[in-house]
Every structure is written in structure tokens, then in C-alpha cells.
Amino acid sequence: xxxxxxxxxxxxxxxxxxxxxxxxxxxxxxxxxxxxxxxxxxxxxxxxxxxxxxxxxxxxxxxxxxxxxxxxxxxxxxxxxxxxxxxxxxxxxxxxxxxxxxxxxxxxxxxxxxxxxxxxxxxxxxxxxxxxxx
Amino acid sequence: xxxxxxxxxxxxxxxxxxxxxxxxxxxxxxxxxxxxxxxxxxxxxxxxxxxxxxxxxxxxxxxxxxxxxxxxxxxxxxxxxxxxxxxxxxxxxxxxxxxxxxxxxxxxxxxxxxxxxxxxxxxxxxxxxxxxxx
Numbered sequence: 306x307x308x309x310x311x312x313x314x315x316x317x318x319x320x321x322x323x324x325x326x327x328x329x330x331x332x333x334x335x336x337x338x339x340x341x342x343x344x345x346x347x348x349x350x351x352x353x354x355x356x357x358x359x360x361x362x363x364x365x366x367x368x369x370x371x372x373x374x375x376x377x378x379x380x381x382x383x384x385x386x387x388x389x390x391x392x393x394x395x396x397x398x399x400x401x402x403x404x405x406x407x408x409x410x411x412x413x414x415x416x417x418x419x420x421x422x423x424x425x426x427x428x429x430x431x432x433x434x435x436x437x438x439x
Numbered sequence: 440x441x442x443x444x445x446x447x448x449x450x451x452x453x454x455x456x457x458x459x460x461x462x463x464x465x466x467x468x469x470x471x472x473x474x475x476x477x478x479x480x481x482x483x484x485x486x487x488x489x490x491x492x493x494x495x496x497x498x499x500x501x502x503x504x505x506x507x508x509x510x511x512x513x514x515x516x517x518x519x520x521x522x523x524x525x526x527x528x529x530x531x532x533x534x535x536x537x538x539x540x541x542x543x544x545x546x547x548x549x550x551x552x553x554x555x556x557x558x559x560x561x562x563x564x565x566x567x568x569x570x571x572x573x
Contacts, residue, residue: 337481340515340561342513342515342524344524344535344555346555347555347556347557347558348557348558349535349557350513350524350526351525352513363456378485379476379486380549381474381476381520381539381550383519383520383541384517384518384519384520385518386517386518386519386520386521386522387520387521388516388520388551390476390478390551390553392484397468401478401483401484401553401555403478403537403539403551403553405515405522405537405539407517411560417515417522417524417537418545419524419535419537419553419555420555421478421480421481421553421554421555421556422481422555423481423482423483424481424482
């Protein structure tokens with residue numbers, strides 16, 4: 306498999322761990338280093354494995370957590386770092402997500418996740434939203 | 440300068456171009472390739488230099504565009520790709536931003552920008568926001 310395909314597979318494994326509510330798989334997709342970062346939609350950034358994984362375990366333990374599908378993946382690979390920009394489909398709407406992967410011990414592992422909502426089509430601004438400009 | 444310092448300088452140049460309303464400087468901080476991506480807060484992703492730069496030129500041409508300050512930069516460098524997670528301070532609130540840089544022709548250039556609002560402190564959820572879970 307090409308690095309591009311391996312990164313896409315790592316990205317898919319992240320969303321599968323989410324959908325399957327599988328904390329072991331979720332732990333497995335993240336980097337073993339303490340350098341990981343995570344921005345959940347609207348949250349302040351989380352820093353380091355303990356904070357980031359604790360947030361994911363809380364989400365996975367929530368029985369009301371949605372099914373989430375990932376589509377429209379754009380992949381960029383440069384050596385041992387890569388990132389995927391994709392759309393997350395949730396029942397309540399769409400998110401944009403940036404997932405950054407580093408090659409560790411021959412495997413592509415997640416080092417940063419940043420997600421935020423996409424404004425619904427009807428509300429989608431042609432210009433930057435007011436909060437961006439006022 | 441270390442790569443870390445050079446990436447921080449490239450990140451600072453991006454925000455300086457924004458604050459100075461300088462389209463030439465803004466064009467200069469972005470990768471010369473067509474691989475660039477950009478997610479403005481709430482927008483759908485933009486793909487490629489033409490779309491991304493056109494969005495920035497429109498923002499820079501807007502006389503009401505805010506001053507923006509960048510702080511709390513977290514930098515990760517892996518070979519020829521690096522990223523910065525930082526907080527953007529705007530008069531109307533705070534954003535989280537992920538900026539990804541690639542080394543091109545010896546210079547660190549922006550290949551991806553993803554920004555989204557941080558919920559105000561009073562509203563900040565302990566659990567994921569409802570839109571994330573319903």
C-alpha cells in the first residue's frame with residue numbers, strides 16, 4: 306500500500322473506533338508520544354495523551370454519542386507526517402475535520418485532531434461569518 | 440534558527456499579513472503548489488491556491504476585518520512538514536487554529552489553515568456540545 310492509502314486507512318480506523326465505541330481501538334490509533342493535541346468542536350484545545358484520551362473515552366462512553374461518517378478525504382503526505390482534511394457527517398449536521406498523522410514504528414498514528422461545525426447551507430455565508438469580522 | 444523557530448516565524452508572518460491587510464505578504468506565506476487547503480470558521484473547505492487566496496484577498500479587502508492576535512502556539516515539526524496549533528484572539532471572541540506548513544525551496548510555507556470558534560467560557564461545555572452528540 307502507498308503511504309497515501311496507509312494514511313487513509315489510519316483515518317478510517319479513527320472513525321471506526323468512534324462508531325464502534327471501542328476505547329481500545331481509539332487508544333490504538335493515537336500516537337504513543339505525549340505530543341498529541343485535540344480540538345473538539347467549540348472546545349478549548351486539549352494537550353497530551355492523558356487529556357486527549359480521557360476526552361475520547363468520555364465521548365465513547367456516552368450512549369447518545371452519534372454515529373459519524375467520514376467522506377471527501379483530502380490527503381497530504383510529506384515524509385513522516387501527513388494530514389487528512391475530511392467532512393464528518395453527523396445526524397445533526399456536518400463538521401470539517403483536520404487529522405494529522407505521524408509515522409511511528411512503521412505505523413501512521415494520530416497526533417492531532419481538529420474539528421468544527423460547517424454552517425448549514427441556508428446560513429452559509431458568502432463572506433466570512435460575522436464572528437470572524439466584527 | 441531551529442526549524443521550530445522558523446515555523447513559528449512563518450506562522451507569525453501569516454498573522455502579520457492578516458493584520459497588515461497585505462495581499463502580497465499573504466500570497467507569500469502560502470505554498471506555491473496547488474495542494475493548499477483552507478477552512479475558515481463555519482465555511483466549507485476551500486481547495487487549491489486560487490480558491491484559498493481569493494478568499495484571503497476578499498477578507499483583506501474588507502475594511503471591517505478585525506485585528507487578530509495569535510498566542511499559545513504549540514509547534515510540531517516532523518521533517519519537511521510541521522504544524523502549529525494556536526489561539527486567535529479577535530475582538531468578538533477566540534478561535535482555535537491549526538496551521539500546517541511544508542518546507543519548500545528551503546522556506547516553510549502554509550499548506551493548510553483550519554480555524555473555528557471556541558465557545559465562550561460561560562457556555563463552555565464540560566461534555567461535548569449538543570451538536571456533537573445529537
